[in-house]
Amino acid sequence: MSAMLSGWLKTDSASRLGLATIIFFISYAVVVSIQYYRATATTLPMPKLRRVAGLDAIDEAIGRATEMGRPVTFNTGASAISAATLAAIAVMGYVAHQTAKFDTRLIVPMRFHEVVPIALSTIQMAHIEVGKPETFRPDDVRYLSSDQFGFTSGCIGIIQRERVAAQMLFGNFVSEALILAEEGSIAGAMQIAGQVNVAQTPFLIAACDYTLLQEELYVASAYLSKNRIRIGMIAAQDAFKLILVGIIMVGIIASAFGSSIVSDLLTLY
Amino acid sequence: MITVPDSVVAALQPLHVWLGALATLGMLSLLYRENPFYRFCEYTYVGSAGAHTLVTTFANTIKPGIQTQMIQNGQWWEILPICLGLLIYFQPVKRYSWLSRLPMGYWVGYNAGYALTMRTAMPMLTEVRRSILPPIVITSSGFDLMASINNIVFCTTVVLVMVYFIFSREVLKGRAAVLMNVSRVLIMMALGVGFGNGAITRVSLLIGRLDYLFADWLGIY
Amino acid sequence: MKRTLPLVLGFGAGLVMLLDSFFNIPFVNNLAQRYFMRSITVSVAWAVGIGSLNLLRIHFRNISQRRTNWMFSAWLVFVFGFMAFSGFFLVGHNQNPFYTFFYSSLQQNLSSTVYALNAYYMVSACYRSFRVRSMEAGALLVVAIIVMIGSVPLGAYIWGGFPLLQDWISKMVNDAAVRAMSIGVTLGSLSQSMRNLVGVERSYLGGEE
């Protein structure tokens, strides 16, 4: 088998490649393409995503801020344009829509100036959709500093001076997550976090009222933005996770009877 | 190139530890209150970090590239990637900022191609393969209970957590839905390990600073 | 043209890397190994100044408009110039004792103290805001305490079982859960790479035309 493959396949990688990698890539590319085609070229309904529990907490937090008449702050974190930042901005679109509807102020501290125009257009769009373009306040999207601690101390200033009622931390955070969550909890704000850096998630779970776990950020952004491509990609990944779970289960059952057939098939070299 | 006489540098040596200690105390002063001494140190840090990135990249990547690849080996075609890289500086210029997308497109495409080779698949498929562990472990000295329990816990956690992160279809229906809560507790336990390790890292870094102040600067021990 | 050219360039580079990794095509292998790999290194290196450019632009604007803290911005620009000058024009890089002197005394200590501040924030957060609000947060904090005790000699000194319990939870629960999560993240990044390669993902190109 390997000899046949090594004719046109790279010899050193052919022996190492193994059938599993080729089958994996081709089948995954097919599944992704099918979902992408379904999302873009057809009007078929997209699969229904499980409602992530953190989304109810967002509505509750905005409601609480409206009753107290105090602002909400939405922080998109430490990385410039990345998958996590774009997913966070999709969630911010929903939050901006709700705060515009209830006439509650939304303050967005920014760390990277290239993200500022995307945030401004997202919030303005939300105000227009709600039919209140005049209530849009561009200077509530504030570029503070690209330096980590300059940005963090700027955010702390906003939490304390503006006496925010709710703080939302979405995107990708590094060590400033802990400082922002502590300041928010001392200020008595209701806090919701949804970020992908696994090293920061434990601290946010301990300090925030509700925390989305890792990939739930992408699901929340797809669920809220109703973006067909994002939903399609999640469906493709889920399909493949199920296939891998199936392979693991079959493998375990086979190994219970003493056969390592599945592991050998997956052996790459 | 200007060379600095060793005598000058030798004279600065005792100043070395004092400068480091003042920098450390300046940063620690933020704990009391935001103050000008802290801001002075913070701006020094940001300025020297920016310069260090520039100097190191020039000294270790750009200069050797010109000396060896272009002058010595005659690879003058490298002018093309140099120009491609220089296009990034059009980013702040409004009218020509689209030019800065050319290098970005090139890097994103290259890394996409790089990721879609066997390099990404192999570690993931190896970890899937190593998640297949026998639930009943028979060793030379008979049935190994502890190893069997370990394997069962490990495989169950992998499967349950993978299923938890499936959102577009309901995998665990009806009574099995209680397993979703089990997998959420398992995730919380894993994040507890992350909390513990994160705390230890932060304490270690503080000990490093206190050790510098007490041992290197004050010489207490 | 402004949007398609970067995508075509990216598709070309990605395709060559893909083919080079899988197939024995001499022209493609030579193109990838001799030209594409080298041109990534060179183009990324020559573009590194954009970070410093943005940094200096912001601080020069602070100085020219006399904003708050503009004197600190002036000091930042001086430090940047001083370190860059001593790094570029004095002898070599690490053999340059003058540059290394200021780098190892100032830069090294400043940045390691910045991160050490987190230990203090951690302690005050433990006391003032880490609360057992739910059964899940409770499970997290109990396991965190076991792991912390089990990882330090003082814990092992108190009871020999702590390190074993910590090791078991880390290896049997944490490694398994982290593996499941990382498989999900890898699948996500692979589908992102597929879309980047064929150019249907344009978000990194920024908003307007």
Place this chain on the structure above:
Amino acid sequence: MENTIWHRLSKLDHRIIYLVYTIVVAFPLIFGLGLPLPITDDVRAAYEVIKGLPPGSIMYLGCDLGATNLAECKPPIVAICKFAYELGHKIVVSGFWVDGPSLAYIWMEPAMNEIGAVYGEDYVNLGYRASMSSILDQSRYSIIEAFSDRDINGNRLSEMPIFQNLAKASEFTYLVTINPGYPGTADYIRAWRSTGDVSLIIDVPTAGMITTNGTHLQAGLTQGMIGGLNGAAQFEALIGYPAKATASMDAQGVGIFIIIAFLVLGNISFIQLRKQNELTKGGS
């Protein structure tokens, strides 16, 4: 309700917390408690792998770190390099974080000179390069070509004795990766382990990264792990060089117990205050 102990405790100024914490951690740092240090399997596995390799083996040391990680990364780098030199191994240092190679150079030079190692013959530092994936990829074919035949100080690699029998990445006997964050171990696995160029990897993560790197060890992608300051202290004990990491172990233990104390105290005062609020609300 205002003057109860719990209310005063909950309003404790954070600066007092910082002061108490500094004094308590400084005590064992200055006076030391001398507690025994158990050796874990992961560190012993890393020690056995390095010890079992013949003289003349070549180690690639990936210093992908920043000055922020000084306290957790300097001790293992110094200990591993001393141990490898005594076993007759050659060391090639590089890194893809801006500070990494410069710091490794500053930390290793005194330590290696002290034990008689000769730069260029026993160890070499290739310096920082801007793009990790392309450099590691090109090093599979030619290291000198990938690093433009220059080390961190601009000397020619082709003139160094170490490079007489070292041309490509597959000629590294083993790889030690210092890993406080990203990029790091996972990138070396993708670049050289997947292609089969290097099959022996010793992972040296900071304590925080043990959480995410443990899965590589279980999968056999890495062959040993020296995790955090605790792992470095154990390795120093195994090679008989008790140094900085060992001295900090007592302080780390006390520091952790104080964090647990604050965690428990904070939650107790939180629960007590909630009870009192319910009582006063119930009473009024």
